Amino acid sequence: xxxxxxxxxxxxxxxxxRDPVPAPGVDASPARLEDIxxxxxxxxxTMRERLPKDVYQRLMRTIKKGEKLDHELADIVASAMKDWAxxxxxxxxxHWFQPLTGLTAEKHDSFITPDGAGGIxxxxxxxxxxxxEPDASSFPSxxxxxxxxxxxxxxxxxxxxxxxxxxxxxxxxxxxxxxxxWTGEALDTKTALLRSIEAVNTQAMRxxxxxxxxxxxxxxxxxxxxxxEYFLVDRNLxxxxxxxxxxxxxxxxxxxxxxxxxxxxxxxxxxxxxxxxMTEVERELYxxxxxxxxxxxxxxxxxxxIAPVFESATVACDHQMLLMETLKRVAPRYGLxxxxxxxxxxxxNGSGKHNNWSMSTDTGQNLLDPREETHSNMQFLTYCxxxxxxxxxxxxxxxxxxxxxxxxxxxxxxxxxxxxxSIFLGDMLSDIMDQLEKGxxxxxxxxxxxxxxxxxxxxxxxxxxxxxxTSPFAFTxxxxxxxxxxxxxxxxxxxxxLNAIVAESMDYIAGQLERALGKNIxxxxxxxxxxxxxxxxxxxxxxxxxxxxxxxxxxxHKEAERRGLPNMKDTVEALTAIKSKxxxxxxxxxxxxxxREMESRYHIFYEKYVKQVTIEAETMVTMARRxxxxxxxxxxxxxxxxxxxxQAADVDCEDQRSELESFVxxxxxxxxxxxxxxxxxxxxxxxPAHHARFIRDKVKPSMSDLREIVDDLESLVADELWPxxxxxxxxxxx
Ligand code: ADP
Ligand code: MG
Numbered sequence: 176x177x178x179x180x181x182x183x184x185x186x187x188x189x190x191x192x193r194d195p196v197p198a199p200g201v202d203a204s205p206a207r208l209e210d211i212x213x214x215x216x217x218x219x220x221t222m223r224e225r226l227p228k229d230v231y232q233r234l235m236r237t238i239k240k241g242e243k244l245d246h247e248l249a250d251i252v253a254s255a256m257k258d259w260a261x262x263x264x265x266x267x268x269x270h271w272f273q274p275l276t277g278l279t280a281e282k283h284d285s286f287i288t289p290d291g292a293g294g295i296x297x298x299x300x301x302x303x304x305x306x307x308e309p310d311a312s313s314f315p316s317x318x319x320x321x322x323x324x325x326x327x328x329x330x331x332x333x334x335x336x337x338x339x340x341x342x343x344x345x346x347x348x349x350x351x352x353x354x355x356x357w358t359g360e361a362l363d364t365k366t367a368l369l370r371s372i373e374a375v376n377t378q379a380m381r382x383x384x385x386x387x388x389x390x391x392x393x394x395x396x397x398x399x400x401x402x403x404e405y406f407l408v409d410r411n412l413x414x415x416x417x418x419x420x421x422x423x424x425x426x427x428x429x430x431x432x433x434x435x436x437x438x439x440x441x442x443x444x445x446x447x448x449x450x451x452x453m454t455e456v457e458r459e460l461y462x463x464x465x466x467x468x469x470x471x472x473x474x475x476x477x478x479x480x481i482a483p484v485f486e487s488a489t490v491a492c493d494h495q496m497l498l499m500e501t502l503k504r505v506a507p508r509y510g511l512x513x514x515x516x517x518x519x520x521x522x523x524n525g526s527g528k529h530n531n532w533s534m535s536t537d538t539g540q541n542l543l544d545p546r547e548e549t550h551s552n553m554q555f556l557t558y559c560x561x562x563x564x565x566x567x568x569x570x571x572x573x574x575x576x577x578x579x580x581x582x583x584x585x586x587x588x589x590x591x592x593x594x595x596x597s598i599f600l601g602d603m604l605s606d607i608m609d610q611l612e613k614g615x616x617x618x619x620x621x622x623x624x625x626x627x628x629x630x631x632x633x634x635x636x637x638x639x640x641x642x643x644x645t646s647p648f649a650f651t652x653x654x655x656x657x658x659x660x661x662x663x664x665x666x667x668x669x670x671x672x673l674n675a676i677v678a679e680s681m682d683y684i685a686g687q688l689e690r691a692l693g694k695n696i697x698x699x700x701x702x703x704x705x706x707x708x709x710x711x712x713x714x715x716x717x718x719x720x721x722x723x724x725x726x727x728x729x730x731x732h733k734e735a736e737r738r739g740l741p742n743m744k745d746t747v748e749a750l751t752a753i754k755s756k757x758x759x760x761x762x763x764x765x766x767x768x769x770x771r772e773m774e775s776r777y778h779i780f781y782e783k784y785v786k787q788v789t790i791e792a793e794t795m796v797t798m799a800r801r802x803x804x805x806x807x808x809x810x811x812x813x814x815x816x817x818x819x820x821x822q823a824a825d826v827d828c829e830d831q832r833s834e835l836e837s838f839v840x841x842x843x844x845x846x847x848x849x850x851x852x853x854x855x856x857x858x859x860x861x862x863p864a865h866h867a868r869f870i871r872d873k874v875k876p877s878m879s880d881l882r883e884i885v886d887d888l889e890s891l892v893a894d895e896l897w898p899x900x901x902x903x904x905x906x907x908x909x
Pocket of ligand 2: 402529656
């Protein structure tokens with residue numbers, strides 16, 4: 176597609192989109208889901224079929240129980256993997272990893288080895304499978320590594336399945352890996368996630384032992400189901416907007432008369448082009464074993480959502496990355512651009528990624544599911560209180576985990592969850608917590624029994640349905656939903672932080688219970704009173720974080736302040752929490768990140784903020800000078816000519832003259848605002864945290880000034896002169 180320059184050309188091209196019609200004779204009938212799903216995954220079933228029995232069993236022990244993988248075993252597995260991949264057309268393999276850029280990275284190597292006789296063999300060794308060494312000097316390290324020490328290693332994460340990546344004629348075998356520096360420091364999002372899952376496992380198992388319910392359980396895993404929101408816009412219009420192209424969001428744009436007020440898009444029928452796109456995305460994801468389940472229109476025009484069935488958190492995080500990439504990759508085939516930015520359009524809903532999180536035993540018991548018998552209800556309450564305590568103690572850390580320049584437009588902007596971290600529990604569960612604070616809970620609200628049996632759940636859902644949409648962290652029946660995560664963010668980092676703080680909390684509670692019970696650990700008769708004695712004071716201390724009301728309201732901001740809950744309004748403020756002793760300590764204590772690794776993240780996150788906003792500001796200046804100003808001057812000239820001609824005809828035109836004057840004054844303001852912003856971009860500061868402060872306090876207000884005047888001019892300049900597609904064009908041409 177050629178780069179289209181004018182708005183008119185872009186609109187013309189966008190409105191001409193026709194769904195591709197299958198060529199005559201091509202069978203368009205869809206294949207059965209069962210046949211597609213996982214067909215590009217080197218799955219457990221494939222391994223069972225292709226590996227010698229003892230090799231398969233040993234590999235399973237590595238995957239499920241973390242046993243060490245030896246060289247000989249790796250060679251056999253690699254060879255089977257290569258055969259499977261090459262039979263499907265693969266020529267290359269790659270270690271697929273997630274550096275701290277927030278994206279994925281890959282470096283492809285082919286399977287070929289010259290055979291010395293003019294031909295080739297295909298080969299893939301165990302060591303090529305398990306370890307890679309990309310030159311990693313250009314990935315962010317936040318100072319843990321200098322460029323002359325470029326070594327970085329990738330290590331096979333066998334808990335996440337190997338899959339094929341297809342693109343045109345190319346097929347590549349993708350091996351999910353962790354990425355570390357040669358000193359062993361994590362340079363990616365996965366390593367810390369894996370370590371945090373381990374911490375949850377250790378501490379959650381202790382609580383099971385206290386209750387005597389650990390029989391047959393070898394591990395506790397964390398589960399994750401991320402709901403992804405995104406926008407789709409016509410690619411012609413996208414290319415006519417330098418801001419969308421370089422920043423994934425619009426930096427200018429007057430509000431259209433019709434936005435989302437009519438609420439006619441939400442859950443509405445999916446436009447045909449979009450549905451074709453979604454179908455293809457789903458098919459690609461199914462092939463890679465990503466269990467996507469739900470699709471629908473979201474609140475804003477041109478906004479949609481896709482959500483998978485939850486999986487173990489490591490796999491879910493990998494699948495999340497794959498999902499975002501697939502959305503981006505498939506969209507152009509339908510003449511669309513997928514926008515994952517948290518706030519592509521001012522005045523219209525932004526996009527989030529709701530991270531549904533829970534803990535589950537490897538036997539499949541959801542530990543946050545209250546539908547159990549009485550003694551396990553106590554167990555549920557214990558896990559639930561552990562989460563409440565964690566969120567209260569580490570609210571600032573959770574807030575920091577979702578902080579980004581892009582998410583700043585969302586959090587606290589009266590649409591997304593507020594920047595104040597609180598927990599929604601619902602009336603029923605809050606009431607039980609109130610009772611537990613004072614002693615053994617006797618009733619559930621609405622006359623039920625003490626059991627948090629199945630009967631309470633529909634009631635809980637019914638009560639909560641409406642209001643919990645404003646909560647950043649909501650209990651939704653049998654899981655917590657962390658909604659403050661941004662749509663473009665990786666789930667891995669917020670999940671790492673959540674796992675870490677909940678592990679700490681479970682450690683604390685398990686310790687108290689173990690001490691209280693002594694030899695009676697695991698005795699159901701003794702456990703109940705110990706739990707009540709331990710949890711009561713914890714609830715009393717941390718219940719301030721529970722809030723079931725409207726999180727958008729002014730009253731809540733005041734109330735939250737009264738309760739002493741932190742309200743970190745922007746990224747610059749929020750990221751300070753990455754350095755706080757309490758938060759660093761928790762990561763260090765559970766071997767999730769070292770002090771240096773935390774320090775490096777602190778730098779990387781600030782650096783990213785500075786870079787992102789700087790790119791936006793530079794884009795604004797360029798657009799203002801090279802697109803907006805010329806168009807505006809053209810309009811001004813027309814006005815002036817009209818005045819001159821009218822005057823020449825000796826007709827009174829005082830009104831038009833004053834309109835011209837006021838317009839010229841606005842043009843001057845535009846020029847001044849552009850120069851002012853440009854001037855601020857001269858500022859440099861070697862310390863990213865300092866620089867970020869300057870950006871927030873000086874650059875961002877200057878960006879707002881420029882935007883305000885441009886958006887004002889957009890409503891005055893002749894339609895055919897406006898150089899870039901407007902909100903109406905972008906949001907409503909489907
Ligand atoms: P909604 O939030 O729209 O009501 P659902 O309740 O169906 O939607 O769930 C949303 C997401 O939560 C889905 O991805 C689902 O798989 C996931 N989910 C459900 N149970 C769990 C769980 N135990 N752990 C993690 N995620 C879960
Ligand atoms: Mg949800």
